[in-house]
Amino acid sequence: MAIHQKQKETAEARGDSKAPIKPRLPLSGIRVIDVATFIAAPYAAGILGEFGAEVLKVEHPFGGDPCRNFGTATKSGDTLAWLSEARNKKSVTVDLRTPDGAEIFKKLVSKSDILCENFRPGTLEKWGLGWEVLHELNPGLIMLRISGYGQTGPYRDRPGFARIAHAVGGLAYLAGMPRETPVTPGSTTLGDYLTGLYGAMGILMALRYKERTGRGQYIDAALYESIFRLSDEMAPAYAAYGTVRERTGPHNPIACPLGHFRTKDDKWVAFACTTDKLFEALAQAMERPELASDSLYGRHQKRLESRHDVNDVVSAWCGSLTRDEVEAKCYATGAPYAPLDNIADMFANRQFHARRNLVAVDDPALGETLIVPCSLPRLSETPGEINGLGPALGEHTDEVLEDLLGMSPSQIKRLHESRVI
Amino acid sequence: MSQKTQDSDVKESQPGAGDTQAGNSSTQASALPSDEPKGLPLDGIRVVDVGNFIAGPYAASILSEFGAEVYKVEYPIAGDPMRGLGTASRRADSTLFWLSEARNRKSVTINLRQPTGAKLFRKLVAKCDVVVESFRPGTMESWGVGWDTLSKDNPGLVMLRVTGYGQTGPFRDKRGFSHLAHAFGGLSYLCGFPGQTPTIPGPNPLADYMVSLYGAIGIMLALRYRDQTGRGQYIDIGTYEAVFRQLDELPTAYGLHGKIREREGAGTIVACPHGHFRTKDDKWVAIACTNNKMFARLAEDAMNRPELAAEGTFGLKNKRLAAHEEVDRIVGEWTASLTRDELMEKCLAAQVPIGPLNSIADIFADPHYQARDDLVTIDDPDVGEITVPGVFPKLSETPGRIEHLGPPLGNMTDKVLGELLGLTVAELAEFHKNRVI
Numbered sequence: 001m002a003i004h005q006k007q008k009e010t011a012e013a014r015g016d017s018k019a020p021i022k023p024r025l026p027l028s029g030i031r032v033i034d035v036a037t038f039i040a041a042p043y044a045a046g047i048l049g050e051f052g053a054e055v056l057k058v059e060h061p062f063g064g065d066p067c068r069n070f071g072t073a074t075k076s077g078d079t080l081a082w083l084s085e086a087r088n089k090k091s092v093t094v095d096l097r098t099p100d101g102a103e104i105f106k107k108l109v110s111k112s113d114i115l116c117e118n119f120r121p122g123t124l125e126k127w128g129l130g131w132e133v134l135h136e137l138n139p140g141l142i143m144l145r146i147s148g149y150g151q152t153g154p155y156r157d158r159p160g161f162a163r164i165a166h167a168v169g170g171l172a173y174l175a176g177m178p179r180e181t182p183v184t185p186g187s188t189t190l191g192d193y194l195t196g197l198y199g200a201m202g203i204l205m206a207l208r209y210k211e212r213t214g215r216g217q218y219i220d221a222a223l224y225e226s227i228f229r230l231s232d233e234m235a236p237a238y239a240a241y242g243t244v245r246e247r248t249g250p251h252n253p254i255a256c257p258l259g260h261f262r263t264k265d266d267k268w269v270a271f272a273c274t275t276d277k278l279f280e281a282l283a284q285a286m287e288r289p290e291l292a293s294d295s296l297y298g299r300h301q302k303r304l305e306s307r308h309d310v311n312d313v314v315s316a317w318c319g320s321l322t323r324d325e326v327e328a329k330c331y332a333t334g335a336p337y338a339p340l341d342n343i344a345d346m347f348a349n350r351q352f353h354a355r356r357n358l359v360a361v362d363d364p365a366l367g368e369t370l371i372v373p374c375s376l377p378r379l380s381e382t383p384g385e386i387n388g389l390g391p392a393l394g395e396h397t398d399e400v401l402e403d404l405l406g407m408s409p410s411q412i413k414r415l416h417e418s419r420v421i
Numbered sequence: 422m423s424q425k426t427q428d429s430d431v432k433e434s435q436p437g438a439g440d441t442q443a444g445n446s447s448t449q450a451s452a453l454p455s456d457e458p459k460g461l462p463l464d465g466i467r468v469v470d471v472g473n474f475i476a477g478p479y480a481a482s483i484l485s486e487f488g489a490e491v492y493k494v495e496y497p498i499a500g501d502p503m504r505g506l507g508t509a510s511r512r513a514d515s516t517l518f519w520l521s522e523a524r525n526r527k528s529v530t531i532n533l534r535q536p537t538g539a540k541l542f543r544k545l546v547a548k549c550d551v552v553v554e555s556f557r558p559g560t561m562e563s564w565g566v567g568w569d570t571l572s573k574d575n576p577g578l579v580m581l582r583v584t585g586y587g588q589t590g591p592f593r594d595k596r597g598f599s600h601l602a603h604a605f606g607g608l609s610y611l612c613g614f615p616g617q618t619p620t621i622p623g624p625n626p627l628a629d630y631m632v633s634l635y636g637a638i639g640i641m642l643a644l645r646y647r648d649q650t651g652r653g654q655y656i657d658i659g660t661y662e663a664v665f666r667q668l669d670e671l672p673t674a675y676g677l678h679g680k681i682r683e684r685e686g687a688g689t690i691v692a693c694p695h696g697h698f699r700t701k702d703d704k705w706v707a708i709a710c711t712n713n714k715m716f717a718r719l720a721e722d723a724m725n726r727p728e729l730a731a732e733g734t735f736g737l738k739n740k741r742l743a744a745h746e747e748v749d750r751i752v753g754e755w756t757a758s759l760t761r762d763e764l765m766e767k768c769l770a771a772q773v774p775i776g777p778l779n780s781i782a783d784i785f786a787d788p789h790y791q792a793r794d795d796l797v798t799i800d801d802p803d804v805g806e807i808t809v810p811g812v813f814p815k816l817s818e819t820p821g822r823i824e825h826l827g828p829p830l831g832n833m834t835d836k837v838l839g840e841l842l843g844l845t846v847a848e849l850a851e852f853h854k855n856r857v858i
Contacts, residue, residue, distance in 0.1 A: 023649055026642040039669070051642050071670040071691065072678070080673040150815070153792035158769060163695060164776035167707035172697060173778045174623035175612055181687050182697050182705055182778055185622040186608035188689045193667035197634040202814040204641035205487050209462040209819055217818035224776075225795060228784065229813050230630040232475075233507045233518035235796060238781040239808035240517060241508065245624070245781060250613075252624045254507075258600060260609065260619050268619055270604035278596070331595065338601035338661075340610045340619055343675040343682060346665065351605075354590030357662060358672060371676030376666050377639035378587075381654035382646055 025052025025382050030207070031112040033058055035096070035105075038067045039085060039189055040162075040223065041118040041146040043196030044203060048114065049088035050375040050384030056108065056400060057086060057391070061093040061421055064393040076366050078390060083363065084372040086390030092401070093394040093421050096127050100420045105129060107405050110137045114203055118146040121156045131218050142206040143218040144199045150222035160223055162191035169227025170234065177249045194226040256303040257282070257314045260340060267323040268340035271314065276300055282335040285326075286317050347371075363389045397421050461488025461819050466644070467549040469494055471533070471542075474503045475522060475626050476599065476660055477555035477583035479633035480640060484551070485525035486812045486821040492549070492837055493523060493828070494542065497530040497856055500830040511804045514830045520801075521809040523827025529838065530831040530858050533564045538857045544842050546571050550647075551640055552580045558593045568655050578653040579643040581636045587659030597660055602628035606664025607671065614686040632663035693741040693748050694719070697778060698756040705778035706756060706764055713738055715773060722771035724755050801826050834858050 030053040034045035049055040071081040095101040148160010166172040175185040202219035237243040251259030255274045273279040283292035292298045330337035359374045375384030401407045415421045466489040470481035485491040507518030532538040585597010603609045613619040639656035674680045688696035692711045710716040720730035730736045768775035797811045812821035838844045852858040
């Protein structure tokens with residue numbers, strides 16, 4: 001049901017063996033500090049980790065990243081979201097609120113290429129760890145700063161979560177039935193993932209620039225901006241014509257049929273007939289080729305004018321068949337169809353299997369095998385890797401402080417005792 | 422809010438008269454400190470975007486914002502069908518959607534369906550670093566311009582291939598649109614009220630943008646690898662995969678416990694109150710209390726109902742989740758007694774996460790959007806002033822640019838083919854006559 005990816009030796013994954021100089025992955029040799037929480041900036045670091053970067057997850061010694069408590073818990077105490085999304089990371093505990101902790105953090109940053117954070121603006125500055133300080137220590141540093149509203153502007157200090165960003169960025173207003181309560185746009189964490197993607201891209205841009213010029217920079221990403229950027233032509237259409245888009249329920253009014261329909265066995269399917277040809281393919285699947293004639297609904301404009309009639313005909317057809325029957329008929333004629341799959345459907349879907357979208361990873365600490373989503377995107381020469389799931393809190397603290405910062409075991413012991421690490 | 426670009430005018434309205442190497446005038450020049458920025462991250466990188474619509478091409482847009490030169494290769498007669506998608510503008514071959522999303526491109530018409538055109542395309546790609554395409558799998562191969570051919574011509578080539586279902590697997594040949602990807606990738610099933618009709622998750626081509634973000638990341642990774650090893654590669658991504666990747670613990674929880682997530686309406690089953698609420702002036706706000714402390718601040722400081730946050734009532738998260746309908750009702754009654762502005766003020770004073778459900782009109786009126794230059798107005802001599810989303814994310818030293826809006830069809834064909842490939846005036850005329858370009 002899913003491919004099995006065994007944990008690999010970290011040394012091998014890092015390309016530490018002596019013979020080849022050629023980097024194994026695009027980010028081999030890059031070190032990232034992820035001092036962020038939940039999903040937004042950590043997902044950016046997660047992508048870098050899949051493609052070869054060493055990611056040190058810096059966490060508060062007591063409790064760690066609250067993502068460890070987000071969602072369904074496991075026997076180890078950490079949640080599934082943590083285990084999946086903190087993949088490939090090393091956990092290093094440092095209390096940034098203590099002067100000794102801040103010093104250790106500075107040393108880690110000065111030995112790294114990239115820093116990811118998503119505290120509220122001003123928080124790192126308050127601890128003496130703002131951009132100015134860190135940039136002076138490490139002029140080539142690239143710092144990803146994600147927050148609800150960005151580092152500037154009148155709302156910068158407001159608390160921000162993805163749900164709030166979906167609202168402020170204009171997405172939540174559009175999801176739901178016309179004039180009724182707007183619904184969650186499918187997931188409450190979309191804004192976090194999207195901003196993580198913008199963040200990862202910004203980091204890779206900045207890394208390229210740094211390698212040419214030696215100059216680091218910071219990236220200022222706001223959750224609401226990632227949402228707003230995906231609003232197709234809403235901004236130019238409002239500016240030009242005052243058009244305000246509203247919720248349109250299960251149908252998109254730009255074409256017909258373009259929406260969701262219920263089948264006889266109480267499942268749901270989607271059609272997207274954006275051209276006359278595609279409607280013709282659907283009419284053939286329905287064994288009603290006359291629907292696509294010029295005198296009936298063959299033309300886009302005609303379908304839009306008669307959208308209720310067209311949707312009624314399609315609804316009646318879907319309601320007379322099971323989803324599997326609709327699917328077989330649509331795939332036979334090339335009609336633009338997809339099932340509204342739930343997670344059980346997706347686990348059973350042949351395309352997910354063939355594409356290895358679900359990866360089974362053993363977790364020795366947990367004694368279980370977890371199914372997690374694969375690395376994306378898929379690169380032909382250097383595909384991303386999942387070498388292990390989210391680490392236990394502080395699992396790598398001693399190792400990193402000793403190997404990277406050259407601290408002695410007695411120093412490390414003292415820091416543990418004083419609860420700095 | 423309004424930032425105007427000057428230098429694009431001449432280049433765009435007079436094809437062939439300007440300089441192919443675009444200058445670095447930034448329309449996004451925010452006031453972040455920097456002594457001497459040294460160009461943009463992708464200066465010198467040439468991208469051929471032969472994709473249609475948004476899925477794929479948006480990756481090329483991002484690259485262009487950060488310095489790459491992007492040639493939009495289009496079918497000579499009608500061009501990218503995106504030119505006809507959305508609201509019309511003053512220029513016949515460009516909708517507002519096209520003008521915004523085809524930003525920074527140079528349009529070069531080449532008919533890939535003719536062998537001569539395919540040959541020309543190969544020559545162009547041999548001089549470039551990146552190709553972005555979004556045809557159904559096998560299409561470019563059928564024209565003799567597939568990965569094997571192009572990478573033989575140019576071993577360092579990076580090629581982004583975006584399709585509905587990816588280049589492999591039993592569904593590779595099926596039709597993919599963002600609407601279908603939302604369904605196939607699991608998002609549509611989750612959007613709506615429990616047991617009711619699933620609604621579309623915002624009528625935007627969300628998935629097309631999402632998959633392009635992954636594409637842009639893939640290109641940047643592959644470029645870095647190429648610079649170090651000389652080896653190019655292709656990136657294969659299905660639009661549904663981009664959707665599926667963003668659903669937090671959904672696959673993991675099903676894999677371990679067989680848990681199937683259902684539609685959760687305006688809220689979520691993991692926190693309460695965490696949803697959308699109507700206000701007295703018939704607007705909507707989102708409130709997100711993810712822990713007990715936040716709920717206590719909402720009840721005590723904002724609502725002035727401290728008894729709600731007592732342990733015996735709704736002070737503890739599991740109590741609230743068990744009685745979520747009751748909690749949502751109480752909060753909803755309170756929000757319905759106040760205007761949106763009043764609610765925002767009370768909640769923000771109490772440090773309760775709240776945000777308005779903004780329409781596009783609200784967004785244009787919002788001072789924060791203005792302060793961050795999220796909306797950029799470009800003055801184009803052809804189509805007038807057009808307001809578009811700015812460049813994201815914001816980089817402190819190299820903030821990116823919008824040099825000009827989506828170009829007229831074929832505005833740079835002769836110039837690019839002449840200067841880059843050395844075609845003569847006579848050759849160009851012959852190709853035009855035969856509709857190769």
